[in-house]
Amino acid sequence: MFFPFNKRPTMSRLSFLLLFSTYIAVFLNLAFYHQVIVAMPLDNLRNWLVFLSMPLVAISVINIVVTLASFLWLDRLTIALFILVSAAAQYFIWNFGIIIDRSMLVNILDTTPSESYALMTPKLVVTLLLSGLVMAGVAFWIRVRSPAPFWKSAVYRIVSIAASVVCILLVASLFYKDYASLFRNQKELVKSLSPSNSIAATLSWYKHDVTANLPLVKIGEDAKLAPAMQSGKKNLTILIVGETSRAANFSLSGYGRDTNPLLAKDQVTYFPHTASCGTATAVSVPCMFSGMPRVHYDDELAGHQEGLLDVIQRAGIKVLWNENDGGCKGACDRVPHQDMTSLNLSGMCIKGECYDEVLFHGLEEYIQQLQGNGVIVLHTIGSHGPTYFNRYPPQFRRFTPTCDTNQIQDCSQQQLVNTYDNTLLYVDFIVDKAIKLLQAHQDKFTTSLVYLSDHGESLGENGTYLHGMPYAIAPEVQKHVPMLIWLSPDYQSRYGINKGCLDSLAAKDDFSQDNLFSTMLGLTGTQSKVYKSEDDILTSCRKR
Incomplete structure (x- = not known):
């Protein structure tokens, strides 16, 4: 009618x-x-x-x-x-x-x-x-x-x-x-x-x-710096939190394309069998910093409980969080942090988004003025979709043709993969840049670096795009993430880490974001009852 x-x-x-x-x-x-x-x-x-x-x-x-x-x-x-x-x-x-x-x-x-x-x-x-x-x-x-x-x-x-x-x-x-x-x-x-x-x-x-405003629960109140970390050169660790990097497309994982040309030369230890805690930043980031294993992770508790950086800071280590991905989801609330996108730096930032190089702005000066041991966290925007083409400068557009639109479902599979792989070339550059920054300050600091992505990504496989699927049914590409550790020769010799042992361990064992908490505590020499040696990746490769 x-x-x-x-x-x-x-x-x-x-x-x-x-x-x-x-x-x-x-x-x-x-x-x-x-x-x-x-x-x-x-x-x-x-x-x-x-x-x-x-x-x-x-x-x-x-x-x-x-x-x-x-x-x-x-x-x-x-x-x-x-x-x-x-x-x-x-x-x-x-x-x-x-x-x-x-x-x-x-x-x-x-x-x-x-x-x-x-x-x-x-x-x-x-x-x-x-x-x-x-x-x-x-x-x-x-x-x-x-x-x-x-x-x-x-x-x-x-x-x-x-x-x-x-x-x-x-x-x-x-x-x-x-x-x-x-x-x-x-x-x-x-x-x-x-x-x-x-x-x-x-x-x-x-x-x-409603439960997020509950009183803060403190953990690791007994935290202190290990004696070995208190004498001699100070220690400096950079932790890079990746965004939407999936392990399947890392050439360090065996991917056919060379998406990690720089890292392949950096003597990093890559962990090819690493699982995320969630399939979205809002879950994975607070989870990996909480100290709770994924199977027992309580996001309500994590919302009002201290985490990794609180414990490290309590041990007397200076902490800085540089942000380029819309927020730390509570992980950096009680440590010094800065939103780098708010700087709106020319050549780096466009329409409220910045290339990840913005994370290094002012970092050289900060390190020069750093007097004690330090941990710097760089939270990247990495490979966040759907506008993958906006995640890297033009010189990293090596795989073509690309999907230069936010309507990714209209692009061919190859275009989408090409564009995503270009983001990983830029991730490779960013992590390598951080390693080179640490190497430039080895006269003053014993240095180390950890890179761990928060979750993976679907690129149209079986009609699924982006991320955020419930963990139980999420495709493996959303849960399988890249993780790597770089230890300077000085760190290896000073603290007795056998890199050959670490490489062998990485190749054969399964790891997850559950390992980050204790690995970072061990790496930085933070002693506390909340530290679990069995979760510290470096434990079995330390010289007794």
């Missing part, structure tokens, strides 16, 4: 509620139904019936919610909100293969304005405009007719709710075992169903945020 543009169409309230419940449940959940088909192939009649029952359940649930909201005259607002969040969720689920949960919501909230702008593609704008804003506007444009008196309208709506409940119960009685089996084996599938995914993620985030 069509209406003149200048005349508002009129519908009964029940029809209005049912119409938009159907739109949200069916047309804004196409990505969910696609994932259901992948998980449950429609190769028999029963699977077909189960599949067809899903929209009926979704329509019924949404109809119950919006009908209840109508008793408070909030049905239009509720429908509009459901449309907007569902349209946005479907776009990112469909195009990037993500899942909407609390960690993804935190990832979204922690995204910098420049990173958000990078995601604003014409396709996104058009999709959200047509499927979201326009339809939300239609929900307010349509005139709703309710029968008088009020009790009659109320009865009709109660009957509608009862009918929806009956529909849900009927489906449950017929297909409960099928639903239970599907969602038990595919636990993350429900996180693609809108708008329940966004609602659940928001509630989970709120619950977590």
